[in-house]
Amino acid sequence: MKSTQPIKDATGRTGGGAAATLFSPAAIAFIVVAIVVLPVIQRPVVAAEILVLGIAAVAMNLLIGYTGMLSFGQAMFFGISAYITGILVTKAGVSAFVAIPVAVVATGVVAALVGAFCVRRSGLYFICITFAFNQMFYFIAYSWTGMTGGEDGLPGIARPAIIADPISFYVFTAAVFVAALVVLKKIVDSPTGRILQAIRDNPNRAAATGHDVGRYKLVAFTISGTFIGLAGAVFAFIYEIMPVDKIHWLFSGDLVFMTLIGGTGSFIGPVIGAAFYTFLQETVSLFWDRWPMVLGTVFALVVLFFRTGVIGIVEAGYERFWREREKSANP
Amino acid sequence: MEILIASQVLNGFATGMLYALVGVGLTLVLGVLNIPNFAHGTLYAFGAYFTYTAANLTGSFYLGILIGPLLVVLVGFVIESQGVRRLYRAHHDYQLLFLFAIALILQEAVILIWGPVGFSLLPPPILGGAVDLGFVVYPKYRLALILFTTLIVVALYLFLTRTNVGAIVRAGIENREMVSVLGVDINKVFLLTFGLGAYLAGLAGGLSTPIMGLTPSMGLDILPIAFVIVVVAGLGSILGAIASGILIGLAQSLTTIWWPEAANVVIYLLMGLVIILRPQGLFGTR
Numbered sequence: 191m192k193s194t195q196p197i198k199d200a201t202g203r204t205g206g207g208a209a210a211t212l213f214s215p216a217a218i219a220f221i222v223v224a225i226v227v228l229p230v231i232q233r234p235v236v237a238a239e240i241l242v243l244g245i246a247a248v249a250m251n252l253l254i255g256y257t258g259m260l261s262f263g264q265a266m267f268f269g270i271s272a273y274i275t276g277i278l279v280t281k282a283g284v285s286a287f288v289a290i291p292v293a294v295v296a297t298g299v300v301a302a303l304v305g306a307f308c309v310r311r312s313g314l315y316f317i318c319i320t321f322a323f324n325q326m327f328y329f330i331a332y333s334w335t336g337m338t339g340g341e342d343g344l345p346g347i348a349r350p351a352i353i354a355d356p357i358s359f360y361v362f363t364a365a366v367f368v369a370a371l372v373v374l375k376k377i378v379d380s381p382t383g384r385i386l387q388a389i390r391d392n393p394n395r396a397a398a399t400g401h402d403v404g405r406y407k408l409v410a411f412t413i414s415g416t417f418i419g420l421a422g423a424v425f426a427f428i429y430e431i432m433p434v435d436k437i438h439w440l441f442s443g444d445l446v447f448m449t450l451i452g453g454t455g456s457f458i459g460p461v462i463g464a465a466f467y468t469f470l471q472e473t474v475s476l477f478w479d480r481w482p483m484v485l486g487t488v489f490a491l492v493v494l495f496f497r498t499g500v501i502g503i504v505e506a507g508y509e510r511f512w513r514e515r516e517k518s519a520n521p
Numbered sequence: 522m523e524i525l526i527a528s529q530v531l532n533g534f535a536t537g538m539l540y541a542l543v544g545v546g547l548t549l550v551l552g553v554l555n556i557p558n559f560a561h562g563t564l565y566a567f568g569a570y571f572t573y574t575a576a577n578l579t580g581s582f583y584l585g586i587l588i589g590p591l592l593v594v595l596v597g598f599v600i601e602s603q604g605v606r607r608l609y610r611a612h613h614d615y616q617l618l619f620l621f622a623i624a625l626i627l628q629e630a631v632i633l634i635w636g637p638v639g640f641s642l643l644p645p646p647i648l649g650g651a652v653d654l655g656f657v658v659y660p661k662y663r664l665a666l667i668l669f670t671t672l673i674v675v676a677l678y679l680f681l682t683r684t685n686v687g688a689i690v691r692a693g694i695e696n697r698e699m700v701s702v703l704g705v706d707i708n709k710v711f712l713l714t715f716g717l718g719a720y721l722a723g724l725a726g727g728l729s730t731p732i733m734g735l736t737p738s739m740g741l742d743i744l745p746i747a748f749v750i751v752v753v754a755g756l757g758s759i760l761g762a763i764a765s766g767i768l769i770g771l772a773q774s775l776t777t778i779w780w781p782e783a784a785n786v787v788i789y790l791l792m793g794l795v796i797i798l799r800p801q802g803l804f805g806t807r
Contacts, residue, residue: 260614262621307796315756317557317617318748319796325745326789333782439745443559443621450618480633486625493619494607 212375217458221371224461225364232472234356238363238428240461240468242421245370247448247460249417254446255454256378257410258390259309262442263320264418266304266327269437271297271419272426276344277337279426286350290423294416297423301415302408309407312393324439331437343433347426359427366424370417375457377413386410418445447489453499462500527657529774535663535732537770538670539725543743544750544762545677546721552694552757553714555613559620560600561722562744563627568593568723569735570635573642582645582731590723596627597719601712624740632737639736648731662731670728674763677721681759690714694757749792755805765803 213221228237246268253259274293278284284292308319331338338344348354353362377383388396389403397403426432435441444467452463470488474481496503543565550558558564571592576585600623608616643649644662651658681687692700693710701707726739733739750769754761769788776787795803 260617307793311800314551314555314557315752318752319792321557322745322748322752322789322792325748326786326792329785329789333785440625440741443625446618446621480629482625483629483633486622486629489622489625490604490619493615493622494604497611497615 212372212379220458221368224465225367228465229357229360232469234360235428236468236472238360239425240465241363241367242425242428243445243448243464243468244461245367245424246418246421246445247452247464248371248374248457249414249421250445251449251452251454251457251460252374252378252386252417253410253414254449255456255460256383256390257386257407259312259407259410260317260446261308261320261411261414262317262439262446263304263308263322263324264414264445265437265439265442266324267297267301267415267418268422268425268441268445269331269432269434270300270327270422272422272432272436273331273338273344275423275426276347276432279348280344280346281337286427290420293423294420297419298412298416301419302412305408305411305415309411310404321439321442324437324442328434328437328439331434338432338434341434343431344426345431347430347432349427349430353427363424363428366420370420371458374413374417378457382406382409444485447485447492450497451488451492451499453501455498455505456501459499459501466500524657525778526775528659529778530771531657531659531663531667533771533774534767535666535770536729536774537767538667538674539729539766540746540750540770541763541766542670542673542721542725542728543747544754544766545674545759546718546725547747547751548754548757548759548762549690549694549714549721550718551751552759553690553697554605554616554711555697556605556616556620557748557751558715558718559617559744560624560627561718561747562740562742563624563631564593564597564719564722564740565726565729565743566631566735566737566740567596567627568726569730569739570631570726571723572727572730573640573735574635576642582642585642586724586727589727590720593723593726594716594720597716598712601715605715606708606711624744628737628740631740635735635737637737639734641734642730644731666728666732673724677759686713690717746788749788752792753795753803755802758802758804761802761804 225241228240231237232240246264250261250264253261253264271293274296275286275289278289278292279286304320304323308316308323311319332340334340349359353359378386385396385401385406388399389401389406393403396406422436425436448463448467449460450463451466452461453459467485470485471481474484478484492499498506543561546564547558547561550556550561568590570589572585572589574585575588575592576582579585579588600620604619604623605616608619644665648662648665651660652664679687681691689700689705689710690713693707693714697707700710726743729739746769750762750765753769754765769791772787772791773784776784
């Protein structure tokens with residue numbers, strides 16, 4: 191989880207520089223290819239789910255990879271936002287295009303409040319507290335059956351007519367995806383993003399150079415929670431239901447693992463993790479009810495042997511390739 | 522009403538002592554190995570299910586309670602020696618994530634082995650039925666549970682404070698590096714502590730079965746409670762874990778009298794209060 195090197199994006203840049211482009215050509219290519227190819231190799235709803243979880247995973251990585259804060263509770267923001275969106279749409283008849291921003295803002299506020307409790311403690315304590323908060327919200331969602339549908343989830347979250355069919359909904363999701371990535375990338379490239387990485391590498395030194403570590407951590411936590419909330423708000427419309435297990439701490443763990451599988455050392459890597467997770471879920475659950483066991487086994491293997499994630503493996507392979515070329519060119 | 526309150530207080534103690542066992546197990550692993558054991562809940566569940574199977578096979582609840590938790594210790598040993606140990610060189614976040622993965626696997630394993638439907642386990646015949654305590658008529662098993670878990674806690678306390686091994690474990694909680702510098706094989710300490718934590722979780726699980734039955738989700742349900750206990754107690758405090766376990770048990774059972782739906786949420790409110798008013802935990806020193 192801790193890397194002592196600044197996170198490189200696909201250009202090998204470490205952020206900053208006013209004249210630099212936001213995304214490297216490689217990253218842009220990846221995003222475009224992903225958006226175009228996904229609905230072809232999967233059903234459009236599943237492709238949309240991958241993009242949505244991709245947003246959540248990248249936002250999660252803001253916390254884990256960039257700031258070094260391992261939170262096991264981010265599902266609460268996914269859930270809170272999704273439930274608010276769902277309740278506004280189903281019970282208050284609000285339009286989705288209003289409900290989503292409202293839910294996201296509300297979730298951001300909750301994230302700031304919860305963060306105020308949590309960020310002052312670090313490491314183990316932080317994990318325990320975020321975990322416990324997550325469960326608190328889970329139980330509220332579970333018990334408040336009148337509003338949330340409790341155990342059965344909140345159904346009937348209808349998509350607005352313009353984006354009702356799978357393809358146009360997918361286009362909508364892709365647009366949100368790109369917008370979210372742009373904003374998040376701007377944040378990590380900004381001085382704030384650099385300070386977050388400094389905090390990850392050495393909180394004491396960051397504090398010694400005059401930065402209010404607590405405040406920056408709160409900022410990271412809130413931004414992460416807000417964007418995970420954005421993912422949740424859109425998610426509500428994918429299957430037009432909000433299931434209660436998406437606010438459970440197990441899903442928080444899933445978010446962590448999406449980030450890990452993709453690669454915490456990269457900005458866009460977690461999207462791969464989200465794709466992998468969704469793909470695994472979709473295919474294995476078809477023929478085995480106990481598919482979480484496969485998920486757990488994959489997680490265990492990744493933690494034991496593939497900690498740098500897919501991006502890490504790709505980067506390592508790339509480096510070895512160039513080294514071999516160098517060697518053969520200069521014997 | 523007084524009878525209701527009285528029996529709920531006793532109920533709170535009974536579940537509270539079970540929570541205390543689980544909480545102490547988690548605290549030990551947290552203190553010595555520095556990892557929040559995400560698999561702790563599933564070890565509790567395995568304790569219950571192993572006890573159930575052993576009791577059914579042998580026809581004796583006592584044998585079940587004897588064998589079940591020991592099997593959980595075996596599972597714990599395997600997890601620690603084959604998995605967690607490989608990750609000591611890596612950042613300790615990875616040990617945590619490994620345990621989360623194990624929790625997923627074990628959780629599904631419960632359903633795979635014992636099926637998705639819950640079971641019930643009857644207490645041994647002498648402990649069935651109720652006894653008249655004067656102010657309330659109360660189930661014998663729960664009383665026995667309170668007494669037995671108190672004995673276990675006392676035994677644990679004696680182990681930790683009066684034996685050499687116990688002293689090493691306590692030293693490990695305080696300062697891991699120093700323990701290995703002083704020549705103790707820290708790997709053995711880790712293995713032992715993890716096993717002890719697993720034993721406590723498994724024992725609590727087994728003991729809980731006549732009261733709460735067995736369901737596949739029991740492991741997932743108990744883990745957040747264990748975390749709340751640890752947060753309320755303060756990291757590293759074993760007595761604190763016992764006290765907060767009881768506190769939380771009481772909070773739950775008393776809340777059930779007036780506002781049943783809130784019984785689950787009240788423990789988080791309690792945790793919130795502790796975080797605001799005394800962030801290092803009620804008994805925490807760090």
